[in-house]
Amino acid sequence: MDKRSLIADLRDKRADERNAMGNLLEHAKRSRRGLTTGETTRFDAHESEIRALNDRIDELEEQVHADEAAADMAKRFAPGAAARNNPTNEQRNPMSRLTVNEPSTYSREGRNSYFLDLARVAQTGDSEARKRLERNNVEQRAGLTTTNGAGGEFVPPAWVVDQYVRYARPHRVFADLVTTNPLPAGTDIIQLPKVSGGTATAVQGTQNTQVQVTDMTTTSISAPVFTVAGGQVASLQMIQQSPIRTDEVILSDLAAAYAQNLDSLYLTGTGSNGQPTGILTLAGTNAVTWSPTGTPLLTGTATGGTLYSAVASAISKIWSTRFAAPTAIVMHPRRFAWCLAQVDGSNRPIIVPAQGSAFNAPGLLGPDLNAEDPVGTLAGLPVYLDPNIPTNLGTGTNEDRVIVLKADDVFAWEGNIQAGAFEQTYANQLSLFLRLHTYAAFQAGRYPQSISVISGTGLNVTV
Structure with missing residues (x-):
């Protein structure tokens, strides 16, 4: 195996070690605790392996640089070298090429406006705006395990959702405390099997006699999927001409209302009229x-x-x-x-x-x-x-x-927050209806x- 291939393999191993460290931290974060003793030991082992891999990668890269420098020197002084085109630095040293990460489609510092693109698609079907929205969908869902409800809707930029849903006022404290899973696509109810009666054991009276046999009994409990949604009518002038970020102003307020409502449903939902059964109403x-x-x-x-x-x-x-x-x-x-x-x-x-x-x-x-x-x-x-x-x-x-x-x-299940812009019934007044919604399920029973x-x-x- 040549040195470049070996470097690539070492980088893959380093990435795996970093992912393992991230998984340990994410699991502890979701459980709202620090690392356990065993997790700390594994975390330290991954960290030590990464340091060792870094040292080995640096050593091999220096050798590659030295080999390429020697090869370049040999070519320069070889017969006929002057007649050949001088190779570029990139050709002489591929390791010098820089990898530039493409910026997010909708970043805080970027010029693209998420809601303005929604408005353009709703009004004129702007293809470039739709491409940006679809590219943003890929960016936001890249690390998720579900694309629930992706029927023509668009996922808001992560910087908007992360900042305002997580730090909404009032905070969704209880909702973030329970075990939350991604909501599966294509379902309107989640069924959970439950053991309602267990097996049993007993002392065998004498040898070769019947042992205790008690059959397990089972049942199931359900968690219906419910919808949390909200909207805002906004003037087209505000979307297109406002010097401030309407994405941040409108979506942050809708997300704050969503966070509060979801948390309240987990606590006090009635179990009827589309609501889940909350903790305080659970029998x-x-x-x-x-x-x-x-x-x-x-x-x-x-x-x-x-x-x-x-x-x-x-x-x-x-x-x-x-x-x-x-x-x-x-x-x-x-x-x-x-x-x-x-x-x-x-x-x-x-x-x-x-x-x-x-x-x-x-x-x-x-x-x-x-x-x-x-x-x-x-x-x-x-x-x-x-x-x-x-x-x-x-x-x-x-x-x-x-x-x-x-x-x-x-247990709770929560889908992706989705947003849309609609001009129907509002076109005669130069307005758009901006909507945010998601699907969720909750089961405390x-x-x-x-x-x-x-x-x-x-x-x-x-x-």
Whole structure:
């Protein structure tokens, strides 16, 4: 094998190692945790292999350069060399050629406008605009496993969707916490098989006698596909003549509304009128009531218990019925703010900063109060804040809810966000209808016992 072929093989191996590292990081990110000990060991091994491959590639490239320089010198002084055309630098040294990555069709710094091209296609069928839109589709779907709903619609630029869906306000905290899979194409309902009754074992009474035989029973649960959509009528003047990016202004607002709506559906969907069944309306979850007769307290002694004891009860119910540990607590920001305001008998805060020294603290405050990552811990579990949890529940319509759950037991499927521009019925007023939609499915009923919902009058107090 010549040196150039060997370099190509080494580069392929390096790419495989980088992909393996990326997969480890992506899996940990989707699970909202750091690398495990085993994953860290594998990550370090991949990193060491990449360094070794880099050294070997550099060594071989230097040898190639030296060989080509020697060959060039020999040609220059060979008989008849002066009569031959001088080779170009690229011919002498193919390794010097630069690979230039083609820029994205619709980048933040680019001159192409996504919505303007949608408008051109809708109005005149502009072939160049359609080519750009189709090229953008390829770019955005290159790393995806599904092209759900690709019937003539176009996928918005990644820089727009990534920036505004992920960081939408209110944030889709709960929706990003559960296990999310790509939505398969060509289906309107996802069926999940479920074991409803297991096998059994028993001690064999005597030799050569019948052993325990209990047949497994199965059933299935379904997750209907639902549609989340929104639109905006925009003047053609704004699309074509505006000096600002209408892509960013309109699509970011639609994406923000989509993110909030999807998160709310996962939490409070009714299961009817096209909505999925949300966590707070799901039957069979563990119910924990916290209704103290006196002043609600985070910790201490109180008739009817404290919020901390309610969380402990919620954890216990999951352990006792799901036989596995919960992974997260999700509460409204006002509930965590109330927790932060609680003090002990010496007026010291009960939830203390994690960086400081704390003795038997029931909860810890994280380094940052950010919208997507855990803000701290309570009873040893990470706490996530979701402003989409209702605050108008209970008999007094003033309660929120606290959810304790094993988040990886809850499944969701989400398709590509799609956008379109339509001039029908708006042509006589020089307007376009700009539409955003996607398809999704949600099923929290795989293990209802892995979810505990805390309710009661103690959750109507605020700071």
